[in-house]
Amino acid sequence: MAPVSRRSREPQQPRRRLRPDLDQSIAPETDTMNTLRLQYRPRDEDLHPLQAMADRVGKEVERFAEKVDTWLRDISDDNTNQLSAYNNNVDLILGLQAEAEANVRVLAKRLAQESRGAPNKHLERVRGGEILQSAEEDIITASGDTRELLKQYKSEVAIWKLFHTMIEHESAPNGTEAYRVKFELLNRNEGRIEKYADPGQMWDCFLLEDHAARENDLILRWLEETANEANEDVSVIVDERLGRGAGSWSKGWYDTKSKLKQEKRMHPMDRDGVSRLKRNDTGEPLVSQLDPDAPSRQIRALERADEEYEKAMWMSLWEMVRRGASWQTIFEWCSERNEQWRAVALGKSFPNESYDHHDRRNSVRGRNCGDMWRRTCYAAALGSQNEYEAAVYGLLAGDIASVDPVCKNFDDYLYARLNNSLITSFRRWQQENFPSTSAPQTTRLRAPPSMSFPQDTASDEKDFIVESLYVHEALQVEANEPMKIIQAALVSKAFPRIAVKLGGALCRIANENGASFLLPPYDGLVEDPYVVFARDYNALRVATHVLIIHRGMGLPWHSSKSLYLYESVIVGYIEFLRMAGKIDLVPLYASLLRPKVAIKTLASAATDIRNYQEQKIQVKLLESYGMIPLFVLDAQFEYTYHSAEKGSSNIEKYTFLETVKHNQWPGYRISLAFLPEQVSLEDEQLIRACEWYMHLDEHWEQTFDALTLAAKLFLSKGRLASAVRLIDRLNYSQVSKLKTRDMENIKRAIDIMDDDDDAFITVHMPGPGRSISPEDHQQTMRMYRETLKLDSKVYYQLQQLIHAIRMLDEWRIEEEELIKLKSSGAPMPPKNKIRELLERVVEAVQPLLDDFLTCGRSDEEELELVRISRAYLPEVILAYNSVLHSAAHMVGRDNITRCMDLATAIAAPNNEALANHFVQTGRMRELVEAFAQSSLAMIRLTEQSGKETSKKRSRDGQTMRLWEVNGQS
Known part of the structure; x- marks a missing residue:
């Protein structure tokens, strides 16, 4: 499909300007008839899967946009340096995190109300018509399952926290708190640490020297925090597992102990102290001693309830260790349950020993809590019969195999592997730098196996770990959830690659039902999870803003081969905003795109705005974000033109x-x-695109270029209803007056085709003392007027053609009404109405009879106008002749003489083009026969007259007396 033939106006990269406060003079009117009205395309949307979610979008999109607007203004400041740019990025992340946390609070409150069966007060206030609501309660308007929404927003909070953590680790410059802490640690460990240094000092030094290990450590802490916030209280786990109620857990192995006491009272034990008791449900031998190692040492069982208690206790300890609880917290929890030995067994002998956050997983603090301790934990994990006990010791040792059986989700599996990688790195660092601190070679205790990585991924271990989890059978569903994909991408620092896949999915969806105007086709592989991703509004919103911040942090944007796919993600989000009715947010996000892409995106969105004041505001927004409205409107016109052309x-x-x-x-x-x-809606959108040009100061030529192309299209396709609507909404006289009113050289509302010469050339006459003379000024203005006429004449004449056709239609309707009245015998109305209508028809058709549509500005346009003329003018002229013929019978018989004037006009030497249209279309015979019928009608009308023809002539000088057959003069 050939592009619209218009003068080239190549967009250039604009200089950003900060968004000003919009002038009150262009504020939208409060009249309900003039509020913003949106008309969505009924055909398949480019990204139609998002339409269902667009109707349920929450207020967070507006609050996100406010924060992005502030961020964009700050990073565009000429005084921005590395520190301020970093702080701006962090502030944006924290702001977006705060919005997600607000949503979590609201949903948690709502879920609690629903769980208690309490009425939803928010919904009651809405139904009751209350308008004022708290900021947080107004955030979420989406319907759906509250629990699922809460899960989504908790995942979003986790994403922003992880993103903040990664940025702080990777990019914190001098002057930030993160940099200060690192600098203090470096000073504290300056120089080579001693052989018998505190293990904690070794750990600090290791993390400072190994950048990847420090990153793993931060991600593990994030996984701990996420697990702690996402799951229920640990005490609840024991109560639910045991079913005994609060307080019963302090009695230990209650059932087994009671049975043993009863047995000792009734029967003496064997010499070896072995009980002859059997377990009630299975008949297995019951333990005879109650120390923690008894079941494994005696290879005997506990009563069922006590076995469940044991599992619940280790499950709780697993949860605490997995959530990063400090040893002191674990000790206090165990002490409350009379189970202090369990805390001691995890590696601490004295509860008052100093501790800090470094000893959560690795037990590197204190005497004998190094490599040998981890080997011991690994041996305990291998020998345990309780999977949660094995998992706790396996986690302390850095093992994976003993932890996997209790892992419930993606984060647990990831935690186990990163923990293994971190501890393995620490052990390797100790062996290289302080071999004496490592376990002796002669020890029989083995170290946990380390993960093996292909050689080509040695420098990208986290990416390999994350990718391995995607093929894990137990994680097939969760790993491919959109929010989890984002989290995993941030962990592995592979978000740009994920953005490319998401952009490809959006392009594929957009082009499913034909070529998309917004997004290019994509022939690469599109994985199913990313198709689901592209259909998830919340995930798309989060991914878009993560990508925006990546771009602000230095993602290779303009030099990247994947740039169009990065931009496709933002365009997809913009299209979602359009479908959600958030049109005023579109310029903000479009300003992040390349000029050509931004223009196309804005053009697509602008077609939905119908209100004049809202359109004016949108133009101001474009200017405030450094865009050139003319380029946007040209792209919008081309988009709607091609849609209407199909x-x-x-x-x-x-x-x-x-x-x-x-x-x-x-x-x-x-x-x-x-x-x-x-x-049709496509034609309506094209007309709206033309209306947008009314908001541009001057731009006379571009405005009439668009109007002319639209009128030619409608006429060429035979869409007269659209053509009539075009000239009604954008009448030449009104457009001319609106444009000339703002022209620097005129500054007065003038109809260029109608105003007299003196009125035009005397505007802004030079005052006394000016260098230009009045005569030169008049000559300049005459030339200027001719230029304006030349640029707009085609549209002016096409409007005349459309108006003439409409007047012929009106005549026929009125004519039929009069015929019906006459046939029914009803009183006839005065002839003034139809006489006035006749004169309007004559006035409308007359311009078509004099050198009409021969003003094309190029050879191509000349051919277009010839085709339009041949399609319409013969039919219009014949119809006009029919009107005059009929008017002679209905208004006055002198009107028949106008048929002869019509014949004379067509035969005039200067109107050869009109006569040629009849010849080329093979309709000259019809025209001759029509004139012959009109001549015959003149004779008949004279013969039918019962009295002498009036000597009074018409206002044009015609008289019927020439046609009287009785020869009277």
């Missing part, structure tokens, strides 16, 4: 005449109500 071919002849055998007409007449009223 679906039908050009017509060769537009027919609205019908044959009739009645003397009132010359063998044919105009079809009743031939002018259609229905306008």
Whole structure:
């Protein structure tokens, strides 16, 4: 499809300007008839899967946009340096995190109300018509399962926290708190640490020297915090597992102990102290001692309830260790349950020993809590019969195999592997730098196996770990959830790659039902999870803002081969905002795109705005974000033009005449109500695109270029209803007056085609003392006027053609009404109405008879105008002749003489083009026959007159006396 033929105006990269406060003079009117009205395209949307979610979007999109707007203004400041840029990025992340946390609070409150069966007060206030609501309660308007929404927003909070952590680790410059802490640690460990240094000092030094290990440590802490916030209280786990109620857990192995006491009272034990008791449910031998190692040492069982208690206790300890609880916290929890030995067994002998956050997982603090301790934990994990006990010791040792059986989700599996990688790195660092601190070679205790990585991924271990989890059978569903994909991408620092996949999915969806105007086709592989991702509004919103911040942090944007896919993610989000009715947010996000892409995106969104004041505000927004409105409007016009152009071919002849055998007409007449009223949405959008040009100061040529192309398209396709609507909404006189009012050289509302010469050339006459003379000024203004006329004449004449066709339609409708009245015998109305209508028809058709549509500005346009003329002018002229013929019977018989004037006009030497249209279309014979019928009608009308023809002449000088057959003069 060939592009619209217009003068080239290549967009350039604009200089950003900060968004000003919008002038109160262009604020939207409060009248309900003038509020913003949106009309969405009924055809398949480019990104139609998002439409279902668009109707349920929450207020967070607006609050996100406010924070992005502030961020964009700050990073665009000329005084921005590395520190301020970093702080701006962090502030944006924290702001977006705060919005997600607000949503979590609201949903948690709502879920609690629903769980208690309490009424939802928020919904009650809405139903009751209350308008004022708290900021947090107004955030979420989406319907759906509260628990699922809460899960989504908790995942979002986790994403922003992780992103903040990673940025702080990777990019914190001098002057930030993160940099200060690192600098203090470096000073504290300056120089080579001693052989017998505190293990904690070794750990600090290790993390400072190993950048990847420090990153792993931070991610593990994030996973601990996430698990702690996402899951229920640990005490609840024991109560639910045991089913005994609060307080019962302090009695230990209660059932087994009671049975043993009863047995000792009734029967003496064997010499070896072995009980003959059996377990009640299975008949297994019961332990005879109650120390923690008894079941494994004696290879005997506990009562069922006590076995469940044991599992619940180790499950709780697993949860605490997995959530990063300090040893002191674990000790206090165990002490409350009379189970202090369990805390001691985890590696601390004295509860008052100093501790800090470094000893959460690795037990590197204190005497004998190094490599040997981890080997011991590994041996305990291998020998345990309780999977949660094995998992706790396996986690302390850095093992994976003993932890996997209790892992419930993606984060647990990831935690186990990163923990293994971190401890393995620490052990390797100790062996290289302080071999004496490592376990002796002769020890029988083995170290946990380390993960093996292919050689080509040695420098990208986290990426390999994350990718390995995607093929894990137990994680097939969760690992491919959109929010989890984002989290995993941030962990592995692979978000740009994920953005490329998401952009490809959006492009594929957009082009499913035909070529998309917004997004290019994509032939690469699109994985199913990313198709789901592209259909998830919340995930798309988060991914878009993560990508925006990545871009601000230095993602290779303009030099990247994947740039169009990065931009496709932002365009997808913008299209979602459009469908959600958030049109005022579109310029903000479009300003982040390349100029050409931004223009296309804005053009697509602008078609939905119909209100004049809202359109004006949008133009101001474009300017405030450093965009050139003309380029956007040109792209919008081209987009709507091509949409309107599809679906039908050009017509060769537009027919609205019908044959009739009645003397009132010359063998044919105009079809009743031939002018259609229905306008397609594509044509309506094209008309709206033309209306947007009214908001541009001056730009006369571009405005009439658009109007002319639209009018030619409608006429070429035979869409007269659209053509009529175009000239009604954008009448030449109104457009001319609106444009000239703001022109620097005119500054007065003038109809260029109508105003007299003196009124135009005397505007802004030079005052005394000016260098230009009045005569030169008048000459300059005359030339200027001719230029304006030349640029707009085609549209002016096309409007005349459309108006003439409409007047012919109106005549036929009125004509039919009068015929019905006469046939029914009803009183006839005064002839003034139809006489005035006749004169309007004559006035509308007259311009078509004098050098009409021969003003093309190029050879191509000349051919277009010739095709339009041949499709319409013969039919219009014949229809006009029919009107005059009929008017001679209905208004006055002198009107028949106008048929002869019509013949004279067509035969005039300077109107050869009009006559040629009849010849080229093969309709000259019709025209001759029509004039012959009109001549015959003159004779008949004279013969039918019972009295002498009046000597009074018409206002044009015609008289019927020439046609009187009795020869009277």
